[in-house]
Amino acid sequence: MRDIGVVIGTRPEAIKMMPVIRSFEEAGLKPKIFVTGQHRELLSPILSELNLAATENLDLMEDDQSLGDLSSRILKNMQSALRRHRPDLLLVQGDTTSAAMSALTAFYEDIRVAHIEAGLRTFNPRNPFPEEMNRRLVACLADIHFAPTAQAEENLLKEGIESDHIHVVGNTVVDALFYSRDHLVSRLSRDFQLQEAMDLGRSIVLVTGHRRESFGADLASICEGIRKIADEFKDQVEVIYPVHLNPNVQSGVLPILSSAPNVRLTRPLSYLRFIQVMLHSKLIITDSGGVQEEAAALGIPVLVTRRTCERLEAVDAGISQLVGPDAEEIFNAAEELLTNESVYLKRAVPSLVFGDGHASRRIVKVLLKEE
Numbered sequence: 061m062r063d064i065g066v067v068i069g070t071r072p073e074a075i076k077m078m079p080v081i082r083s084f085e086e087a088g089l090k091p092k093i094f095v096t097g098q099h100r101e102l103l104s105p106i107l108s109e110l111n112l113a114a115t116e117n118l119d120l121m122e123d124d125q126s127l128g129d130l131s132s133r134i135l136k137n138m139q140s141a142l143r144r145h146r147p148d149l150l151l152v153q154g155d156t157t158s159a160a161m162s163a164l165t166a167f168y169e170d171i172r173v174a175h176i177e178a179g180l181r182t183f184n185p186r187n188p189f190p191e192e193m194n195r196r197l198v199a200c201l202a203d204i205h206f207a208p209t210a211q212a213e214e215n216l217l218k219e220g221i222e223s224d225h226i227h228v229v230g231n232t233v234v235d236a237l238f239y240s241r242d243h244l245v246s247r248l249s250r251d252f253q254l255q256e257a258m259d260l261g262r263s264i265v266l267v268t269g270h271r272r273e274s275f276g277a278d279l280a281s282i283c284e285g286i287r288k289i290a291d292e293f294k295d296q297v298e299v300i301y302p303v304h305l306n307p308n309v310q311s312g313v314l315p316i317l318s319s320a321p322n323v324r325l326t327r328p329l330s331y332l333r334f335i336q337v338m339l340h341s342k343l344i345i346t347d348s349g350g351v352q353e354e355a356a357a358l359g360i361p362v363l364v365t366r367r368t369c370e371r372l373e374a375v376d377a378g379i380s381q382l383v384g385p386d387a388e389e390i391f392n393a394a395e396e397l398l399t400n401e402s403v404y405l406k407r408a409v410p411s412l413v414f415g416d417g418h419a420s421r422r423i424v425k426v427l428l429k430e431e
């Protein structure tokens with residue numbers, strides 16, 4: 061299979077697709093990159109810092125977009141793009157609306173689909189919302205499934221997907237992380253504000269959050285927990301929180317956290333800057349899938365502020381802890397890690413549960429063998 065299309069809609073898809081595109085290039089191929097533009101400001105700096113040039117950029121984002129409107133824009137515009145380019149196979153990643161709707165369009169256009177990061181499940185159709193349904197939908201549409209872990213493979217087998225169509229390869233996020241850490245982060249120019257925070261000698265607690273199912277009461281409760289950590293450890297901890305651009309996130313976070321002197325609310329960071337901050341962090345509090353995977357590979361303990369989790373491999377390894385959106389639980393878990401060094405050291409062990417950094421090469425090898 062030589063004429064490959066790749067879909068990128070959001071920040072994590074760009075990061076997780078980057079090493080796959082590079083592996084194709086190493087094999088002498090140039091995949092066509094279809095950027096839906098589901099994200100705009102979050103995506104464009106990452107596309108340029110990772111040197112990803114769109115074959116087509118559909119620029120589909122609208123402010124506070126609804127799932128139905130976004131889906132219909134993707135279906136219509138991806139159909140035109142696929143008719144213009146007609147790749148032999150379309151590669152989609154993860155569980156976003158871009159991934160699900162692009163896979164559906166490819167199916168309608170009789171183009172084969174391969175799914176990267178296949179088989180993640182919470183088994184709760186509404187949590188994470190709508191991602192659990194998106195990835196189940198992609199599993200129905202895909203011809204080839206690249207599962208990151210044995211657990212993900214098992215989930216797919218239980219849904220009746222034939223084992224010949226599943227390849228356990230690891231998660232490409234680890235490929236991107238190791239390459240960027242070892243070759244790109246050291247070339248970053250200084251960011252004075254973040255450097256100042258990292259030079260204070262305090263423990264850095266890095267926070268992110270953006271899940272739709274948390275908007276409202278749960279997000280407020282998560283922020284109350286973070287506020288309590290900042291207040292109770294005011295001379296020991298510096299919180300860095302790059303706030304997602306979704307207006308529902310901004311309106312939930314700012315009223316609770318903007319007045320805390322040791323909480324730095326920033327705009328979303330570029331990918332390389334985010335890795336740089338992660339490398340200096342003592343603890344990460346997040347609902348992000350990608351950040352959980354990166355933190356595990358780096359050995360940074362994570363508190364996962366979600367009610368369900370599809371990345372239990374890191375919980376089983378002891379590096380992640382599922383705390384949910386409860387303020388007290390978040391505070392208590394953080395307090396234990398910040399005050400009990402022996403508990404901390406047992407948890408802060410790098411783990412390759414999500415991959416060894418070579419997933420992309422395995423994916424390309426499989427696809428090059430396909431007819």
Ligand code: UD1
Binds near residue numbers: 125156189
């Ligand atoms: C989306 C994905 C989620 C993924 C996340 C990664 C879906 C349903 N959700 O969630 O799975 O984890 O991306 O970050 O596919 N916005 C901007 N600029 C941007 C990006 C977003 O202003 O560059 C604002 C816009 O108002 C936009 C809103 O955020 O309408 C929501 O964006 P959307 O992509 O629909 O959802 P996310 O919450 O970002």
Ligand code: UDP
Binds near residue numbers: 071302329
């Ligand atoms: N990330 C980033 N800048 C930030 C926050 C996160 O580049 O300010 C990166 C992070 O390294 C990870 C990815 O974004 O690779 C995760 O994306 P996100 O949390 O938006 O989505 P999810 O992984 O939950 O789908």
